[in-house]
Amino acid sequence: MAGEKILIVDDEENIRLLYEQELSEEGYQIALAGDGKECLEMIKTENPDLVLLDIRMPKMDGLEAIGKIIELNKKIPIILNTAYTTYKEDFMSWAADAYVVKSYDLEELKSTIKQVLEKKKLQQ
Amino acid sequence: MKDKDKTKKQLINELEEMRQKVTELKAIETEHEFAEKELRQTKEYLDNIIESSLDSIVVTDSKGYIARVNRFFLKLTGNREDEVIGKHIAAFSPPKEGIYKTTTGELVQINQEFFNAIAIRSSSLIENGKIPLWETYLIRKDKKLVPVEENIVYLFDSEHNIIGAVGSIRDITKRKKVEKEFIKVRDSLKNKVIEMSIINDISEVLLSTRKLNEILHMILIGATSYHGLGFNRAFLFLINKEKHILEGKIATGSLSAEEAYKIWSQLKPASHTLKEILKSRHGELSKEDAPINELVKQMQIPLKGTETVFTHAVFKQKSYNIINGKHNRFVDNAFLRILGTDSFALVPLVARGKTLGVLLADNFVNRKAISDEDVKRLRAFANHASLAIENSHLYKSVEEKVEELSSAYNELKKNRDKLLRYERLSAVGEMAAKVAHDIRNPLTAVGGFARRILKTDQGRALNKKYMKIIVKEIDRLEKILGDLLCFTAPAVPDFNTADLNSIIKSTFEILDLEIEQNNIILKEQLDPHLPQLLIDENQIRRVLNNIIKNAIEAMPEGGTITVSTAVEGQLVKTEVHDTGVGISDNDIGKLFDPFFTSKSTGSGLGLTLSAQIIRNHGGTIEVRKAEHKGTIFTLKLPVKTLPG
Numbered sequence: 166m167a168g169e170k171i172l173i174v175d176d177e178e179n180i181r182l183l184y185e186q187e188l189s190e191e192g193y194q195i196a197l198a199g200d201g202k203e204c205l206e207m208i209k210t211e212n213p214d215l216v217l218l219d220i221r222m223p224k225m226d227g228l229e230a231i232g233k234i235i236e237l238n239k240k241i242p243i244i245l246n247t248a249y250t251t252y253k254e255d256f257m258s259w260a261a262d263a264y265v266v267k268s269y270d271l272e273e274l275k276s277t278i279k280q281v282l283e284k285k286k287l288q289q
Numbered sequence: 290m291k292d293k294d295k296t297k298k299q300l301i302n303e304l305e306e307m308r309q310k311v312t313e314l315k316a317i318e319t320e321h322e323f324a325e326k327e328l329r330q331t332k333e334y335l336d337n338i339i340e341s342s343l344d345s346i347v348v349t350d351s352k353g354y355i356a357r358v359n360r361f362f363l364k365l366t367g368n369r370e371d372e373v374i375g376k377h378i379a380a381f382s383p384p385k386e387g388i389y390k391t392t393t394g395e396l397v398q399i400n401q402e403f404f405n406a407i408a409i410r411s412s413s414l415i416e417n418g419k420i421p422l423w424e425t426y427l428i429r430k431d432k433k434l435v436p437v438e439e440n441i442v443y444l445f446d447s448e449h450n451i452i453g454a455v456g457s458i459r460d461i462t463k464r465k466k467v468e469k470e471f472i473k474v475r476d477s478l479k480n481k482v483i484e485m486s487i488i489n490d491i492s493e494v495l496l497s498t499r500k501l502n503e504i505l506h507m508i509l510i511g512a513t514s515y516h517g518l519g520f521n522r523a524f525l526f527l528i529n530k531e532k533h534i535l536e537g538k539i540a541t542g543s544l545s546a547e548e549a550y551k552i553w554s555q556l557k558p559a560s561h562t563l564k565e566i567l568k569s570r571h572g573e574l575s576k577e578d579a580p581i582n583e584l585v586k587q588m589q590i591p592l593k594g595t596e597t598v599f600t601h602a603v604f605k606q607k608s609y610n611i612i613n614g615k616h617n618r619f620v621d622n623a624f625l626r627i628l629g630t631d632s633f634a635l636v637p638l639v640a641r642g643k644t645l646g647v648l649l650a651d652n653f654v655n656r657k658a659i660s661d662e663d664v665k666r667l668r669a670f671a672n673h674a675s676l677a678i679e680n681s682h683l684y685k686s687v688e689e690k691v692e693e694l695s696s697a698y699n700e701l702k703k704n705r706d707k708l709l710r711y712e713r714l715s716a717v718g719e720m721a722a723k724v725a726h727d728i729r730n731p732l733t734a735v736g737g738f739a740r741r742i743l744k745t746d747q748g749r750a751l752n753k754k755y756m757k758i759i760v761k762e763i764d765r766l767e768k769i770l771g772d773l774l775c776f777t778a779p780a781v782p783d784f785n786t787a788d789l790n791s792i793i794k795s796t797f798e799i800l801d802l803e804i805e806q807n808n809i810i811l812k813e814q815l816d817p818h819l820p821q822l823l824i825d826e827n828q829i830r831r832v833l834n835n836i837i838k839n840a841i842e843a844m845p846e847g848g849t850i851t852v853s854t855a856v857e858g859q860l861v862k863t864e865v866h867d868t869g870v871g872i873s874d875n876d877i878g879k880l881f882d883p884f885f886t887s888k889s890t891g892s893g894l895g896l897t898l899s900a901q902i903i904r905n906h907g908g909t910i911e912v913r914k915a916e917h918k919g920t921i922f923t924l925k926l927p928v929k930t931l932p933g
Contacts, residue, residue: 179734186741248729266771267729269736269763 168192169214169282174204174230175246176222180267184217187271188278201225205233213241215282217274218261220247228257235260242281246274345437345458348444351451353378365437365460367430378456381427382407383434391426391434392462393469399426399434414454418443427458436465480662487517487670495677502539504681508674509541512650518666520634520650521657524585527638527646527678528592528603535599535647537588540581542653544629584627597621602637602647609635610664634659636668640679648674725770732770736763772895782825782905789822789829789861789926790815793852796833800841808847816854819861823929824906832899832910836865836922839896843869843920860908860925868919872912880912 171193173184178199185195196211198204200222208216216234220227231243242262245252250266252258262284263277339346345362349355358373366373366381383389383399391397407425414420419442426434437458444453491511495504505525512523522542526535590599598609598619614620614631625631633651637644648671652659736759743756797804797811804811840850848868855862872880881900903910908926915921 177730177734179738180730183734183737183741187737248726248733267733268767269733269740269760270767271737271740 168194170194170196170211171278172196172198172204172207172211172213172216174198174201174207174216174222174227175219176200177219180219184271187275191275191278193278201227201230201233204230205237208234208237208241214285215278216241216243217246217278218243220245220249220252220258228252231257231260240285242285244274244277244281342457345460347378347456347458348453349378349456350453353454356453362458365429365435365458366427372430383426383428389426389428389432389434391436391465392429392460393436393465395469397426397434414441414443418445424461436461476662480666483666487511487666491517491670491673495674501678501681501685504674504677505539506541508648508671508677509539511670511674512648512667513541518650518663518670520659520663520667521652521654522581522650524581524588524649525638525646526585526588526590526599526649528644532589533591533593535588535590535592535603537585537590538646540585541578542581543577544580544584588627590624598635599647602635603644606637606639606644608637608664608668610659610661611635612659629653630656632659634664634667636664636671638671638675638678640672640675643679645675645678728766729770732763732766736760736767739763772898782828782902784823784825786821787824787826787829789819789824789854789863790817792826792830793833793854793863796830796837799834800837803838803841804850807841807844809841809844810847810849812849812851814851814853816856819854819856820928822861822926824926825902828902829906829926832902832924833863833865835895835899836924840865840867840869840920840922843867843871848919856928857925859928861928863924863926865922865924866915866919868915868917871914871918872920874914877912877914881910 168191171188173181173188173195174197175181175184176199181197181199185197189195196207196213198207202225204216204218204225207213218227218230218234225233227245227247231245234241234243243260244263244265245258245261246265246267248267252264258264262281265274265277268274339348339357339359342359342361345365346357346359347355347362348357355373355376355378358370363370363373383403386400386404388396388398403426410420410423420440422438422440424436424438427437428434438461439456439458441454441456443451444455446452491507495507498504498507509523509525511517513520522540524540525538527538528534529536590597592600592603596619598611598617601607601619602609611617611620611634612632614625614633615622620631628651630651630653633649635647635649638646638648648667650659650667739756739759743753743760793813793815837850837852844850844867850868851864851866853864853866881896900910903924903926906926907929908924910925911923913921913923
């Protein structure tokens, strides 16, 4: 199954590992980035179908990265995935397609990814 | 012729004798003339003394008939000289027993004692020949008595025979008047001292209590006790403003004179002081007072209409000494019959210029006349008593105010405590939020991998069991974290129009499994005509979820949950009724407090958060015990429309 490519952006190595394993089991291709800057590089080289973006990261945080990603490619869907609920109130977060609070139970995240990708397919 | 010679000689002898006799007679006559002159001189001397004396002088013969008087005596008695001379001295003493007016302006009682005193003095006069200065009364022509001071001496002749008496009399009217004034001043001083000491005693005791009944009773004891004002009975009436009457409140004394006399005669002036009596009988009526109190409580004296001594006492604040009330047009005869006497003292109870009532006192038992002095004292006493009554009223209203204030204070304190708790909580919350966020990443990683291991078959059976525990515990941790974060930074509601009934239904769908597992019967009584509400659907679902989960947890043995919706004016009411164990009265008030929980697994924030969400929606949330069994949660949300 030629799964869509998801770019996982998180500064926490263990989270990246968890997501990589869980999401590849779902059949997705995975690309990884540790901060906003790396993320932008990866978008250019990997051309992912979806970006799963953490907010609090060193060098460039997720909200700053959103703006840059949209500049590069308006069509890439972005899911913000963070430990914080408060960023929902930051208007920059509204630019993302979804906002999922981190949980060890990845069901919500997985279903959101599925929905966002389906929406993207419908728009094309 | 011998005879002739003899005769001649005889004649000469006889002539000689006669001449001698004439000489003798002449000598006697001279002597007499001398004596007469001497007598005249003495008389003139006496006259001078009598006339020049500043006192009244009376000269009598040995039998007491007046021979001479001077002008002062005439002036003193108001008689002409011819009305006096020859009269017996006794005619100028009061003739018989009786009451006479005196020149000092008072009435004196002349009784047998007076005449006895005169008799004693008369015998002393006969025995000693004089009476030293003594005080008595003379009667004037106008029948008024003049107080005098007199001094009597007998007059003797050379053989020591009594030939008369001289009295020197001095008018002491002026002195008596001064004395009278002095006595009056002294008595009034004495009365003042008595008043002061009674009032002092009573004030002291009255101040020791603020209970109106005790005060009223002490006033009566003060008015009637031997060491107090000494009246036989006392009645106290207070004004009832609404009814325009004086209401009998309390009384002391007896109803029947015989009964009263029995008690009265047994009552020796007690060795207790007034203070001791007042203290020992703190607000207690004696048994003998029961009937009279029955009576006084039925007494209602109108203050409208007819003028009576009572209306005067109340409105003009006058005191009365009613003597022979039957003939006083301001006294009701029927009232006198009830009272059993027609003489009484009546004084108003006045405090700070305001009449509170009246105090009536009488001498029903010993029938002693009430003096104006007694009434004055009763009045002074009543003034102090009134202050105590007024103070008790004031104290009562102050007490009520204090009560109000203290309950307001308690309310405030409760709110302050709540506020403090929230404040503390928000400080804790801030820190907790930071910590919580930091926890979430490792939690996600740990939990996520635990789940992965659990999912794979690689884990051995035992590991699998441990993994399950880890996953369950992390589940709980995350739930706490979620509630805590929502609480510390509650999201601003995202208002959209939504249908409450469908939110309720979707909530049930999510909880489907739990409802089934716990043997719970669900009853929906949803009003199909609910208006659309402007609410944050997710937040309201969260609230419903919380409440229904609570209900499920309250019924571990199964039960029924009834959810109903209805329109109530401008509100939509949702009720969730469970048939569970219920909440104790003690806990029901704390239910919405943060971190309050009766469960081992809860965070104690679920309901706090729910309440906050409902408040943010402008609604209310309440909880109460159901009549039969279980608990009812009531949510009320305002029906709002989209702005614009």
